[in-house]
Amino acid sequence: MVAARLVASRAMSLTPDPFADPAGPTRYDPQTIEARWQQRWQDEGTYQVDNDDPRPPFYVLSMYPYPSGPAHMGHVRNYTMGDLLVRYRTMRGDGVLSPIGFDSFGLPAENAAIQTGTHPRVHTERNIEALSASLRRIGAVYDWRRMVKSHDPSYIRWTQWIFLKFYEAGLVYRDTAPVNWCPGCQTVLANEQVLGDGTCERSSDLVERRDMEQWFYRITAYAQELLDDLDEVHWPEKVKVMQRHWIGRSEGAEFGLAIADSAGNARTDVEPLAVFTTRPDTSFGMTFAVISPEHPRVDELTTDAHRAEVEAFRSSVAGRSEIDRLSTEGALDKRGVATGGRVVNPFTGQAIPIFLADYVLMTYGTGAIMAVPGEDQRDWDFATVHGCDIIRTVQPPDDFEGEAYVGDGPAINSSFLNGMKVTEAKATAITWLEENGHGVGKVNYRLRDWLLSRQRYWGCPIPIVYCDDCGQQPVPEDQIPIEPPDDVEFMPTGRSPLTTHEGFLSANCPSCGKSARRETDTMDTFVDSSWYFLRFADPWNDQAPFSADAARRWLPVDQYIGGVEHAILHLMYARFFTKALADLGVAPQSLREPFQRLFTQGMIRLGGSKMSKSKGNLVAPEDILDKQGADALRLAHLQVKPPQEDVDWEDFGIDGCAKFLNRVWRLAVPGSDLTKVVRSGDETEADFNVDRAAHRLVARITDEYDRWSYNTAIAGFMEFTNMLYRYVQEEDGPHAETLDSAVDALLLVMAPAAPHLCAELWELRRGDQVHLEAWPAADPSKLLDDNVTMVVQVNGKVRDRLEVPSDVDEAGAIERALACEKVVAILAGGEPRKVIARPPKLVNVVV
RNA sequence: GCGGACGUGGCGGAACUGGCAGACGCACCGGCUUUAGGAGCCGGCGCCGAGAGGCGUGGGGGUUCGAAUCCCCCCGUCCGCACCA
Numbered sequence: 001m002v003a004a005r006l007v008a009s010r011a012m013s014l015t016p017d018p019f020a021d022p023a024g025p026t027r028y029d030p031q032t033i034e035a036r037w038q039q040r041w042q043d044e045g046t047y048q049v050d051n052d053d054p055r056p057p058f059y060v061l062s063m064y065p066y067p068s069g070p071a072h073m074g075h076v077r078n079y080t081m082g083d084l085l086v087r088y089r090t091m092r093g094d095g096v097l098s099p100i101g102f103d104s105f106g107l108p109a110e111n112a113a114i115q116t117g118t119h120p121r122v123h124t125e126r127n128i129e130a131l132s133a134s135l136r137r138i139g140a141v142y143d144w145r146r147m148v149k150s151h152d153p154s155y156i157r158w159t160q161w162i163f164l165k166f167y168e169a170g171l172v173y174r175d176t177a178p179v180n181w182c183p184g185c186q187t188v189l190a191n192e193q194v195l196g197d198g199t200c201e202r203s204s205d206l207v208e209r210r211d212m213e214q215w216f217y218r219i220t221a222y223a224q225e226l227l228d229d230l231d232e233v234h235w236p237e238k239v240k241v242m243q244r245h246w247i248g249r250s251e252g253a254e255f256g257l258a259i260a261d262s263a264g265n266a267r268t269d270v271e272p273l274a275v276f277t278t279r280p281d282t283s284f285g286m287t288f289a290v291i292s293p294e295h296p297r298v299d300e301l302t303t304d305a306h307r308a309e310v311e312a313f314r315s316s317v318a319g320r321s322e323i324d325r326l327s328t329e330g331a332l333d334k335r336g337v338a339t340g341g342r343v344v345n346p347f348t349g350q351a352i353p354i355f356l357a358d359y360v361l362m363t364y365g366t367g368a369i370m371a372v373p374g375e376d377q378r379d380w381d382f383a384t385v386h387g388c389d390i391i392r393t394v395q396p397p398d399d400f401e402g403e404a405y406v407g408d409g410p411a412i413n414s415s416f417l418n419g420m421k422v423t424e425a426k427a428t429a430i431t432w433l434e435e436n437g438h439g440v441g442k443v444n445y446r447l448r449d450w451l452l453s454r455q456r457y458w459g460c461p462i463p464i465v466y467c468d469d470c471g472q473q474p475v476p477e478d479q480i481p482i483e484p485p486d487d488v489e490f491m492p493t494g495r496s497p498l499t500t501h502e503g504f505l506s507a508n509c510p511s512c513g514k515s516a517r518r519e520t521d522t523m524d525t526f527v528d529s530s531w532y533f534l535r536f537a538d539p540w541n542d543q544a545p546f547s548a549d550a551a552r553r554w555l556p557v558d559q560y561i562g563g564v565e566h567a568i569l570h571l572m573y574a575r576f577f578t579k580a581l582a583d584l585g586v587a588p589q590s591l592r593e594p595f596q597r598l599f600t601q602g603m604i605r606l607g608g609s610k611m612s613k614s615k616g617n618l619v620a621p622e623d624i625l626d627k628q629g630a631d632a633l634r635l636a637h638l639q640v641k642p643p644q645e646d647v648d649w650e651d652f653g654i655d656g657c658a659k660f661l662n663r664v665w666r667l668a669v670p671g672s673d674l675t676k677v678v679r680s681g682d683e684t685e686a687d688f689n690v691d692r693a694a695h696r697l698v699a700r701i702t703d704e705y706d707r708w709s710y711n712t713a714i715a716g717f718m719e720f721t722n723m724l725y726r727y728v729q730e731e732d733g734p735h736a737e738t739l740d741s742a743v744d745a746l747l748l749v750m751a752p753a754a755p756h757l758c759a760e761l762w763e764l765r766r767g768d769q770v771h772l773e774a775w776p777a778a779d780p781s782k783l784l785d786d787n788v789t790m791v792v793q794v795n796g797k798v799r800d801r802l803e804v805p806s807d808v809d810e811a812g813a814i815e816r817a818l819a820c821e822k823v824v825a826i827l828a829g830g831e832p833r834k835v836i837a838r839p840p841k842l843v844n845v846v847v
Numbered sequence: 848g849c850g851g852a853c854g855u856g857g858c859g860g861a862a863c864u865g866g867c868a869g870a871c872g873c874a875c876c877g878g879c880u881u882u883a884g885g886a887g888c889c890g891g892c893g894c895c896g897a898g899a900g901g902c903g904u905g906g907g908g909g910u911u912c913g914a915a916u917c918c919c920c921c922c923g924u925c926c927g928c929a930c931c932a
Contacts, residue, residue, distance in 0.1 A: 237851080237852095238850095238851055238852070238926085238927080241850065241851060241927085242850090242851085242927060242928080245849095245850070245927085245928060246928085248931065250931075250932085252932080275932085276931095276932065277932060278931095278932065279932080290932090357930095358930090359930045359932090360930085360931095360932075361930085361931070361932090363931090364931045364932075365931075365932065366932095368932095369932045370932080371932085372932090376932070377848095377930095378930055378932080379932085381930095444931080444932090445931095446931055564926085564927090567927080568927095639859095639860095639871080639872070640859065640860085640872090641859065641860070642860085645852095645853095646925085646926090647859085648859085650858095650859095651858080651859045651860090651873085652859090653859080653872055653873055655873090656871095656872050656873060657872085660872085662887095666887095703863085707863080709863085711859095711860070711861085711871085711872095712860090712861065712862095712870080712871080714871075714872085715860090715861075715870060715871035715872075716870095716871080717871090718870095718871055718872070719870070719871065722871090725888085725889095726889090729888080729889085789867075790867095791866075791867045793866085793867090793912085793913075795912075795913085796866090796911095796912060796913040796914095797913090798867060801867070833912090834912060835912090836866095836912050836913080838866060841866065841867085842866050842867080842913090844866080844912055844913060845912090846912050846913095
């Protein structure tokens with residue numbers, strides 16, 4: 001019979017093209033239908049949502065991209081996932097906010113300007129066009145009316161406005177700081193532009209540290225809240241752990257070590273040397289102190305006899321890159337030098353030597369430490385090399401074989417602390433320090449303030465002017481935005497053209513009105529990305545960056561999607577901005593976190609290494625869009641691997657996905673040869689089974705979409721399609737209505753993943769838009785077949801499989817299992833020792 | 848060194864709370880159809896074995912009627928942090 005039908009179909013498709021799809025006149029033609037539907041979604045504003053939309057609000061956001069040109073595969077992966085969710089939630093009945101924008105400031109455009117002479121604005125706008133076109137071509141849908149661009153004057157204005165608000169609130173300040181200076185590029189680099197080996201990503205020059213006056217956001221003011229509120233968000237544990245580590249809270253004590261005179265007695269006429277420790281309980285074992293080579297009191301504490309040596313050490317450290325200096329290679333060789341100076345250990349009254357060592361960092365704690373070699377391996381190593389005493393103050397266990405002992409145990413050699421365990425000894429030592437006026441218990445954070453100024457042109461100018469008389473003055477609100485001027489020349493000096501642009505530089509002092517000079521630094525582009533998700537809620541607002549009401553409606557973002565490479569910087573900065581804006585009354589007070597849920601999707605690699613423009617190993621999505629189409633590309637991205645995992649391009653099965661889409665087309669398109677012979681009348685058992693399979697499909701896909709199991713959802717589509725192929729080729733043909741509703745179910749659940757194909761087929765079949773349909777609900781009573789396969793095990797090994805009614809009870813299951821041939825043979829008339837029944841899935845007979 | 852994730856066929860992976868290991872796809876093999884196939888449809892496909900059967904989720908132990916899944920000890924891979932006192 002199959003043969004008969006195929007013969008018939010050949011007769012029907014008399015086509016001169018020998019490669020024609022046997023589906024006949026309506027071939028699956030992705031190029032045509034994709035372009036058509038993309039146009040329609042845009043023209044009809046299908047995914048536009050207003051702020052008074054009556055549906056429940058749901059905010060889906062993919063991290064806004066830096067416009068580097070047409071989309072690359074990483075973009076496709078990211079925006080495909082976001083788009084799937086937007087379409088799925090919309091079908092679920094939500095009013096989904098799906099905005100898009102561009103992180104359009106940044107160094108690459110400036111580099112391009114130097115190389116090609118194209119103005120960064122022109123270059124950037126061109127790239128935005130190209131990237132927007134790419135996003136449309138993969139079928140991603142947005143409310144384009146809400147688009148924001150970092151470099152747009154209406155966005156600059158509010159970025160600067162927020163800066164001024166923060167300035168007013170003391171959350172911005174200017175200070176001297178060591179920065180990454182690239183001698184080749186003649187500019188300061190952002191941390192992320194310094195490669196792991198300490199060189200510049202662009203020029204490959206070794207990056208130097210230089211002290212320069214810089215602007216900072218006081219993110220450390222929020223250190224504790226940033227740490228605590230990680231418990232409130234649904235983020236990957238990995239990202240939370242990274243943030244906790246980055247914040248790096250540690251509890252301990254800060255106290256003063258009195259400077260010793262030549263006799264070893266504590267001087268009262270000079271300020272003691274402040275140290276921070278997390279182990280005040282070990283203070284009796286402090287046999288020396290170490291200060292950072294950059295410590296401001298080095299000169300004062302160094303004796304003349306040691307001055308030459310100390311100076312030599314300091315200059316050798318200064319010449320070394322940070323990476324080199326912090327290298328753990330040869331960690332046992334603790335580089336350091338004695339200062340000749342001494343301090344007094346307040347616990348013992350003993351004078352102990354002060355050393356300089358590069359393992360002590362000026363940027364953490366007080367830049368000085370008490371060294372307790374008995375309980376700290378670094379100190380142990382240093383003491384061994386430099387001949388310092390080692391006194392244990394915590395009793396190690398009998399079988400301890402290491403050097404410094406960092407575990408718990410009773411205090412020894414520690415006077416009033418003796419016998420106490422570490423926790424109690426810590427508290428007691430802190431109390432002692434406080435009662436005797438030496439110091440206090442203190443919490444330290446590794447997190448440092450955010451250096452936001454960049455010596456570059458293509459960024460948001462910092463709205464400050466410098467007046468000879470009044471000093472640094474914020475630009476008044478009514479004078480922003482301060483925009484980067486267009487008439488500038490880009491020279492390969494690396495020097496920002498702003499520093500030589502008279503028209504930009506000259507300003508009047510807002511305070512006294514005299515002529516003044518503008519700040520030429522611009523903001524780190526992470527500033528722009530720290531609040532764009534708030535602007536999306538209210539992008540038309542020209543009175544404020546956004547209204548609190550709009551923010552209250554949409555924020556926090558229900559689902560944020562992006563790369564794990566932003567686990568720390570962007571996500572930390574955005575959290576800080578949100579909290580600060582809420583405290584300043586700009587955002588709702590209750591908005592403590594910007595992103596309720598975060599999903600980090602994996603990277604795409606080629607040949608084992610990260611695909612990137614700079615590596616030149618890109619696979620262009622365009623080629624695949626031209627050939628197999630957007631739906632095939634989307635499906636391949638979804639199918640290849642669990643979405644959170646990194647994936648090799650070699651593993652993508654584009655052709656398999658394209659083939660599958662073709663199969664769906666042939667199955668669903670009206671008039672297909674595949675469905676020519678259909679049946680009406682009463683349903684058979686086979687029909688009921690297909691119907692139940694359709695309900696199971698709906699339940700399964702709903703669950704899988706909810707838990708981001710996209711790869712198995714695609715498998716579900718394929719499995720169901722394979723089943724329907726067998727069904728339509730059965731001898732009597734499929735039951736018309738059963739088939740129709742099964743295919744409809746497939747198109748509905750596939751619509752978020754392969755939107756163009758499903759939209760086209762649905763329209764051909766039903767005349768409506770599939771994406772405006774309600775998400776189907778599975779009938780719980782249809783999720784189970786009448787009969788299921790029950791596994792019969794003997795001693796945990798599968799010996800047989802039986803068809804049983806799905807509502808079989810325990811007794812019935814056991815009875816059938818014991819009656820089956822295999823079990824009877826094994827029992828050989830004997831009694832089973834034990835029978836475990838899990839009806840209707842399994843019975844295990846123990847003999 | 849610390850922290851995290853992970854290890855399943857030739858390959859990517861599936862198996863949600865312990866219950867049929869290998870869904871789905873790729874590759875490969877076979878059949879049908881075809882003048883032709885890099886098209887379409889159907890089927891096969893963990894390993895050993897002629898077979899019954901045995902063995903199988905990095906390795907070794909354990910818990911359990913039953914372990915890819917839980918516990919302990921190793922081995923390996925990837926990612927992040929890396930002298931933070």
